Amino acid sequence: MDLEAEFTTEPFRAEAGGEPPAHAAQAAEQARKSGLDTTFGPLGTTVRGSSDQVLDALPEIFRAALAGGATRVTLRLGVPGGEDSAPAGIGSLERVIAEVEAELGGSLSSLSRADKQRAVRLLEERGAFEMRRSVPAVAEALGVTRFTVYNYLNRSGS
Incomplete structure (x- = not known):
C-alpha cells in the first residue's frame, strides 16, 4: 500500500x-x-x-x-486518493496558491491591497479555504494577518 x-x-x-x-x-x-x-x-x-x-x-x-x-x-x-484527500480538482493549498500567483503575475505578498482581495476571492472559488489550516497559511503567503484574510472573505461573500 x-x-x-x-x-x-x-x-x-x-x-x-x-x-x-x-x-x-x-x-x-x-x-x-x-x-x-x-x-x-x-x-x-x-x-x-x-x-x-x-x-x-x-x-x-x-x-x-x-x-x-x-x-x-x-x-x-x-492513502493517496483516500477520504482524507482534498476534494477532486482542488489539489493542495500550495498548488492553488501557485496557480493564483501565476494568474495575478507575482507572489501574493507583493500584490497591492486590491489584488490581495482578488487573490482571496480566487482562492475561495478554488476551494482553498475548505482545507485545514488554510487561513493561517494564506495569511502568511499574503503577508497579512488572519484577521485580514477573514475580512477579505467576508467582503467577497457580501
Missing part, C-alpha cells in the same frame, strides 16, 4: 533573500535522501512512497526539521 504524508514546519518565515527556512529545506532534503517522491513548496512538503518507506522515513525527516530550528511539525498522513 502507498502512503502520502504532507507536513509543514514552523515558524513560517523566509530566510534572507526569500529562501525557505533551514528547517523546511532540511526536512525536504532528508525526505529525498530517504528515496521518497518529494514535492517541496513554501507552505509544506508532500512525500509519497510505500507505507514502509514513508513510515520508516518520517522520524528522520522530523529530526532534520527540528535540528534545523523547527518549533513545530504538523503532519497529515493518508
Whole structure:
C-alpha cells in the first residue's frame, strides 16, 4: 500500500533573500535522501512512497526539521486518493496558491491591497479555504494577518 504524508514546519518565515527556512529545506532534503517522491513548496512538503518507506522515513525527516530550528511539525498522513484527500480538482493549498500567483503575475505578498482581495476571492472559488489550516497559511503567503484574510472573505461573500 502507498502512503502520502504532507507536513509543514514552523515558524513560517523566509530566510534572507526569500529562501525557505533551514528547517523546511532540511526536512525536504532528508525526505529525498530517504528515496521518497518529494514535492517541496513554501507552505509544506508532500512525500509519497510505500507505507514502509514513508513510515520508516518520517522520524528522520522530523529530526532534520527540528535540528534545523523547527518549533513545530504538523503532519497529515493518508492513502493517496483516500477520504482524507482534498476534494477532486482542488489539489493542495500550495498548488492553488501557485496557480493564483501565476494568474495575478507575482507572489501574493507583493500584490497591492486590491489584488490581495482578488487573490482571496480566487482562492475561495478554488476551494482553498475548505482545507485545514488554510487561513493561517494564506495569511502568511499574503503577508497579512488572519484577521485580514477573514475580512477579505467576508467582503467577497457580501
